[in-house]
Amino acid sequence: MLKIQNFSKSYNNHTIIAVENLEIPEGIHWFKGVNGSGKSTFFRSVAGIIPFEGQISWNNLDIRKDAIAYRMQVNMSEAEPLYPDYLTGYDLIKFIADAKKANQNQINLLATRLGVDIYWKNTLGTYSSGMLKKISLLTAFLGQPKLIMLDEPLITIDDRSVQIVYELVKEYAENSGVSFLLSSHQDFRFEKLAIKNMYHVQNQAITQL
Template sequence: MASHVLSLRHIIKSYHDTVVLDIPNLELDYGVYWLLGGNGAGKTTSMKVMAGLIPFRGDILVENNISCNKQPVQYRRLVNYAEAEPLYPGFITGSDLVSLYVKTKGKGYKDIQEVIDLLGVASFIHQPVSSYSSGMLKKVSLLLAFTGTPKVILLDEPLITLDTQSLPLLYTLVDEFHQQYGVTFCITSHQPVTAGSIHLKVEGKNIVKV
C-alpha cells in the first residue's frame, strides 16, 4: 500500500488559550491541493503548521516516516514553504538567500539558475532586499520554495502581488515539479481559482478545494 505524502495527526494550534486549528486526522496523497478561504480563516496558520515553523500539538509525517516533531531538520528539507507576505532582513540580497537555501537543502531537482531566469529574478537578485518591491519579494519567496528536493511545496497566496506576466511562469513550475519530480502542492487562495489558470496545467490531476 502506498504511503500518504503528508499525514496530519491530532493537530491542535492555540493562541492565548483559543483553539484556532483543530485537525483530528488528514491524509494528503500525491496531488495539487487548493486551500480556499477568506482572510482570517486560518490558511496561513495551517500552512505554517504544515511547514513546521510554529509550535503545535500533535504531529505531521512525511510519507508516514519523517516526523515534524521528532526529525525537524529532515522534515523541513522535505517540506518547502513560500510565505504570503515574505519579510527578510533588508541588508541581505536575494542571492544571499538563495545561497543559504541551496547550502541547507542541497542540490535541487532543477538547476536554481534556470528557476531564477524563468521567474525574472536575475535583474535584481544581487541588490539588497530593502530595495525590493512587494512583487520582487514575492518572486524571491517563490524561488526559494523550489530549492532542494522537497516532497511537498506549500505556497501561501502565491497569486497576490505577482504581476500577470509571471503567473504563467509559476503555473509552468508547479506543473513541472508536480508531474516530472512527483512533488505534491498545497496552495492557499482567498478567492476562487478560475479555470484556465493552473487547471490547464495539471489537467486530470488531483485538484481539491478544502
C-alpha cells in the same frame, strides 16, 4: 502522504485551527478560505516553522523525530514574506539553497525563469512586493522537495510571472512527482492545474470539498 493527527494551533489561548485526522494524498491540492481563516497558520505548521499540538508526518517522516529529513522534503513560500532589509535576494536564496542542498545550476535556472537574477544583487529593502514574492517563490523550489506549499502564490506578481509559476508547478509535479498545497482566498483560482483535492478552511476546521 501527509498525515495530520490531533492537530491544533492556538494563539493566546484562542484556537485558530484544529484537525483531528486528515490524510492528504500525493498530488496538487487547493486550500480555499477567506482572510484570517487559518490557511497560513496551517501551512506554517506543516512546514515546521511554528510550534503546534499534535502529530504531522510526510511519507512516514515525523516532523519532530525526523526533523531534518522532513524539512529536506517539505518546502514553503510565504504569502507575504518578511525578510531582513539588509540582505540581498541572492544572499537569502544562497542561504536557503545551502540548507536544502540545492546546487548553483538549480539556483541559476530558477532565477532566470522567474527573472529575479536582474535584481537579486540589490538589498531586499529596495524590492517591490512582487519582487519579494518571486524571491519567496523561488526558495520553495530549491533542493529536492517532495511537498511544496505555496501560500497565496499569485498575489502581487505580474501576469507573466503567474504563467511561470503555473509552469513550474506542472513541471515539478509531472517530472519529479512533487506534491503541492496551494492556498488562495476568493480572488485567485487554480483551475489551470490538475487539482486532485480541494479543501475549505473555515470555522477553525479543514473540510474536503
